[in-house]
Amino acid sequence: NAGVTQTPKFQVLKTGQSMTLQCAQDMNHNSMYWYRQDPGMGLRLIYYSASEGTTDKGEVPNGYNVSRLNKREFSLRLESAAPSQTSVYFCASSPGQLGYGYTFGSGTRLTVV
Amino acid sequence: GQQLNQSPQSMFIQEGEDVSMNCTSSSIFNTWLWYKQDPGEGPVLLIALYKAGELTSNGRLTAQFGITRKDSFLNISASIPSDVGIYFCAGPNSGYALNFGKGTSLLVTP
Numbered sequence: 001n002a003g004v005t006q007t008p009k010f011q012v013l014k015t016g017q018s019m020t021l022q023c024a025q026d027m028n029h030n031s032m033y034w035y036r037q038d039p040g041m042g043l044r045l046i047y048y049s050a051s052e053g054t055t056d057k058g059e060v061p062n063g064y065n066v067s068r069l070n071k072r073e074f075s076l077r078l079e080s081a082a083p084s085q086t087s088v089y090f091c092a093s094s095p096g097q098l099g100y101g102y103t104f105g106s107g108t109r110l111t112v113v
Numbered sequence: 114g115q116q117l118n119q120s121p122q123s124m125f126i127q128e129g130e131d132v133s134m135n136c137t138s139s140s141i142f143n144t145w146l147w148y149k150q151d152p153g154e155g156p157v158l159l160i161a162l163y164k165a166g167e168l169t170s171n172g173r174l175t176a177q178f179g180i181t182r183k184d185s186f187l188n189i190s191a192s193i194p195s196d197v198g199i200y201f202c203a204g205p206n207s208g209y210a211l212n213f214g215k216g217t218s219l220l221v222t223p
Contacts, residue, residue, distance in 0.1 A: 048209060
């Protein structure tokens, strides 16, 4: 089992460019999440999808959009990248019961210049 | 959401030493989770706690769910170089997602 797969692993963008970060899970999990990790800030929730067909904003949604394409896939889109969006982005999934925790992907390291 | 405060922010220890870190919340939690993030990787779940006062071990790691339900503790005994990483505590945020602490960065020298 691959678990949670994120692509790409690394990306450099110019300010104003757009891109989509891809995430797929093969564990038949209901819920999926996008977090960003910045030094000294821990993991902050951008968007989440509690179940297929639903998406909701998290703590830091500005500048991002998401799509829950199907039960397996949850993508994160930056429409017009800004240097403040330089970060490491993690996708995670869970069965839907938070007590079991998440399974994380290995992250996408994004630099906006 | 509920704030989680982890301490210490970082630790620099020698191999063989024991390590203690903790996490406190402004609100009561029903579940505490501890994750470890290896350099360049995503966090991995180490221990889950579901009951106040619960003490759970995973090898050299022991975690406790505080009796006030507002704190949790993680201990690592006889540290080894592969313990290096960032340790996060986490708890459910209003039922829809996990809140994470800012992490404790652990460095172990041989």
